[in-house]
Amino acid sequence: MSQTNGNSPHNEQPIENVVIVGSGPAGFTAGLYAARANLSPLLITGNDYGGQVTITYDIENYPGFPESLSGPELVEKFKAQAEKFGTRVEFDYVNEIVVDRHPFVVRTASGAEYQTRTLILCTGARPRYLNVPGERELTGKGVSYCATCDGFFFRGKDVLVVGGGDSAAEEAIFLTRYASRVRILHRRDRLRASKILQDRVLSNPKIEMVWNTVVTEILGQNGSVAAVRTFDTVTGATAQLETDGVFVFVGHLPNNDLFPGKLELDADGHLITDRKLRTNVPGVFAAGEIQDKVFKQVATSVGQGCAAAMSATRFLEELEAGHGVDWRADPREFVAERAAVPA
Numbered sequence: 425m426s427q428t429n430g431n432s433p434h435n436e437q438p439i440e441n442v443v444i445v446g447s448g449p450a451g452f453t454a455g456l457y458a459a460r461a462n463l464s465p466l467l468i469t470g471n472d473y474g475g476q477v478t479i480t481y482d483i484e485n486y487p488g489f490p491e492s493l494s495g496p497e498l499v500e501k502f503k504a505q506a507e508k509f510g511t512r513v514e515f516d517y518v519n520e521i522v523v524d525r526h527p528f529v530v531r532t533a534s535g536a537e538y539q540t541r542t543l544i545l546c547t548g549a550r551p552r553y554l555n556v557p558g559e560r561e562l563t564g565k566g567v568s569y570c571a572t573c574d575g576f577f578f579r580g581k582d583v584l585v586v587g588g589g590d591s592a593a594e595e596a597i598f599l600t601r602y603a604s605r606v607r608i609l610h611r612r613d614r615l616r617a618s619k620i621l622q623d624r625v626l627s628n629p630k631i632e633m634v635w636n637t638v639v640t641e642i643l644g645q646n647g648s649v650a651a652v653r654t655f656d657t658v659t660g661a662t663a664q665l666e667t668d669g670v671f672v673f674v675g676h677l678p679n680n681d682l683f684p685g686k687l688e689l690d691a692d693g694h695l696i697t698d699r700k701l702r703t704n705v706p707g708v709f710a711a712g713e714i715q716d717k718v719f720k721q722v723a724t725s726v727g728q729g730c731a732a733a734m735s736a737t738r739f740l741e742e743l744e745a746g747h748g749v750d751w752r753a754d755p756r757e758f759v760a761e762r763a764a765v766p767a
């Protein structure tokens with residue numbers, strides 16, 4: 425296997441061994457493992473350096489840090505460890521990948537073009553919007569998707585949290601550090617969040633639950649959020665709730681703009697991978713939330729980044745041994761493994 429990046433046949437531009445797209449937990453871990461395999465990986469950060477974890481205030485469930493640490497602190501540790509072994513980090517955004525020929529091609533917003541023998545796609549996910557009138561106009565003016573970023577601005581104020589999962593519960597608890605009152609609007613009559621988070625939410629004196637309620641419009645006054653219109657999913661009643669801020673945590677969408685028509689996606693738009701984190705194109709791997717809609721944790725994303733880099737290393741070994749690009753001995757293995765994974 426080439427331990428440094430080799431040259432193209434025309435000696436124009438070096439061919440990368442591994443290009444990693446994304447700088448979240450999956451991307452940096454893929455970088456660490458590929459670097460320790462002497463592959464000198466190139467990691468392209470994207471516009472959200474560090475990924476979703478950077479909007480997480482306290483990470484209490486990542487093993488090895490019993491005192492907990494902030495998302496940005498963890499990202500700096502990920503980056504330092506990946507760079508220590510030779511990961512090259514580029515602050516750029518990938519506009520296009522070409523995977524129907526080998527070496528693959530990666531084109532970026534800055535105009536750079538890379539050729540690479542393997543790709544590890546770690547583009548993660550992003551918040552889902554409510555898509556109601558007023559939301560876009562008032563984003564940054566009281567509508568937020570990041571309590572850690574914006575909670576400080578709501579000191580002593582009244583805020584609403586929309587959602588019922590782990591993120592909504594975590595962020596509502598975080599907002600109680602600043603806000604005088606936090607109301608959680610949830611469309612059902614019970615939270616989806618884990619039991620421990622539910623207990624914390626329901627016992628927090630600053631948090632009130634507004635059950636069976638969806639937001640139909642966000643209203644502004646003098647350029648800032650002033651109220652929301654709501655609809656009761658059981659009674660059909662409508663109401664208006666005055667508030668200073670609306671924090672939206674209603675799920676995530678995979679960052680898959682690069683992939684339609686090029687790589688297999690599931691019905692929700694996640695990349696389909698097998699247990700070895702292989703996509704349907706040999707040499708292209710994926711890790712983290714772009715392919716995982718079940719676990720969605722730092723620890724699982726890290727594990728998948730590690731596995732994808734190990735699979736990419738194996739792929740390069742096979743390539744070096746002259747087995748060519750179409751190395752998957754039996755493509756049915758992929759189909760069988762995929763079918764065995766519950767949706």
Ligand SMILES: Cc1cc2nc3c(=O)[nH]c(=O)nc-3n(C[C@H](O)[C@H](O)[C@H](O)COP(=O)(O)OP(=O)(O)OC[C@H]3O[C@@H](n4cnc5c(N)ncnc54)[C@H](O)[C@@H]3O)c2cc1C
Binds near residue numbers: 451471475482483714
């Ligand atoms: C509010 C909140 C709280 C959370 N709290 C916890 C917690 O306490 N514990 C826990 O374990 N998990 C938590 N999570 C989940 C955790 O953050 C995610 O599971 C994890 O970040 C997923 O990692 P990832 O690497 O797959 O992707 P992401 O973190 O989503 O990162 C994706 C990366 O891809 C990049 N990217 C996207 N498109 C492109 C492109 N075209 N070109 C280049 N780069 C691109 C982005 O810039 C970003 O760097 C939380 C999530 C949120 C939103």
